[in-house]
Amino acid sequence: MNKIDWAAFPDARGHFGPYGGRFVSETLMGALDELQQVYEQYIGDPDFLAELDHDLKQFVGRPNPLYHAERLSQELGGAQIYLKREDLNHTGAHKVNNTIGQALLAKKLGKTRIIAETGAGQHGVATATVAARLGLECVIYMGEEDTRRQSQNVYRMRLLGAEVVGVKSGTRTLKDALNEAMRDWVTNVDDTFYIIGTVAGPHPYPAMVRDFQSVIGREAREQHLAMTGKLPDTLVACVGGGSNAIGLFHPFLGDESVEMIGVEAGGDGVETGRHSAPLCAGQPGVLHGNRTYLMEDENGQIIGTHSVSAGLDYPGVGPEHAWLKDIGRVNYVSVTDDQALAGFHRMTRTEGIIPALETSHAIAHVLDLAPQMRPDQSIIINLSGRGDKDLNTVAEREGITL
């Protein structure tokens, strides 16, 4: 591979190779130009960055640990496994790294109202949290199917003062919540800031969310070097939209020795068609403001997805992942619902850490991968979120009534 200047992507119009861009209705183009301008201005502004760092430290609790999972490493008998503990952030997942940053930009733009979409509810909770802290009005769109699966998070958002709107259109999951949030934004564009929760959507969102999430990889890189004196061999993260994965991967892209693996939701198995793995089994198309890999039928209609984890239940993926797949820098695989559940239990019982079902996909892949590696090698798993929100889902699958 030729040396790539990773910082040069996306280009000025938001393209990662053929992916990304800005495919939205005309009404939003002005707001996106304005957002891009303000984001480019502040992302290099020392005062803004100091404010962001202060909030990440004092409110989120960063830096969080890079934890050596010694017992799991020993049991698997291969590579040393390290966990980047995003589950220890305030609100329990990596999502808050991004909402803190975008909410600060919303204030700079003088917006008084925040909207967001959410799948599992983690991004909704992280958004409602920063809105409460800044005293901003907050509306969260969530597919009706997901409000049922994640009722605890719905209640958390309401406690935080957010209005939660159950979306009844389409498949009633994350993609429909995104459609509805876009409709709200196009109607209330003057006073409203849309905090997108993943590295997808129209430019500048994929780049901006990546930049806010890259704190994960910057810390992990420094921590791993300090603990072991070398870089890790492999990074593993789950990929729905792909924000936790890009946050871990991006600061390592220039480290050619570091291998990266994104794990998609294989649902009942990619061969069954009931899954959420567009990079493994989809093809390029245009949805939600960007060109990327999608799950669609022969007429270009977006098809229903399936995953045990609401946060991965999405037919698209961030455009930077699409590009990293095509150029071969990152390898994308999938694991099934059952494998993810096994990963969930293994981590819980072996390390005393209850991971989110999304995260459990990354863990499941490492259960296979680690034994194939040597004990002097290492893997970092992005432990992107904690599993409290998933206890009902896990219990239900196992026939237990709580």
Next chain:
Amino acid sequence: MSRIEQRFAELREQNRAALIPYVTAGDPEPGATVPLMHALVEAGADLIELGVPFSDPMADGPVIQKACERALRFGTGLRDVLAMVAEFRKQDTTTPVVLMGYLNPVERMGYETFAETAKAAGLDGLLTVDLPPEESEDVVGLLEQSGIDPIFLIAPTTSETRIDHVARAARGFVYYVSLKGVTGSQSLDVSALAERLEGLRCHTGLPLGVGFGIRDAETAAQVARVADAVVVGSAIVRLAEEHDGDGEAFARAAAAVVREMRTAMDAARSPGAAATV
């Protein structure tokens, strides 16, 4: 001269504004669409905007979302929609037809295949709401080679510099989105609209169509005084829902609405009508 240019030239000569009804292809069922198109022309439509059903119609309000869902129950896809245009052309060779929809079905079909098939079907224009001019260079070139006009939107939020950019890329007519919101929204401010259209005429010589928020004959007449074309979507499509799957009853009701709007619009442009809004 393209069919769209021809139609606007005729209307200008008659001092009339174009009436452009929008219907979602395949709603309430695939067989209903071509007879419906003929009925709309009969009732006074000058140009037909045919919606391509999409699973994720982000720019549309609930009325057109539901129309898409009804059409998708029968699996109506872009190829089917182009076949409907071809069928319509067998009887009507003068009324322009513009497809309105989202980019992904066109992208999936392939731009070249689309341009060829659309040309053969007798399509006149394509409006993809999620394709701004910045991303459209490839597709616009192919469309122009096939004689299909790329139609672009201008919104209340479009800046002066972008207006020029959009106007340069646009052909046929420019579609002005009359309000911030999705299709079928309420409350159109006609005097603000008049001022805005005046401004737009400094940037483009193309006819200016206005859509989003035109709910009844009265509003259509007000808009017809200041615009070159009036696009009516949700006010017609909601009748499909009311007539619950009965395509013929829907066509009769839609034709009645078009006829009423036609009369009101022509009266508003007649020499005796009040010149102010």
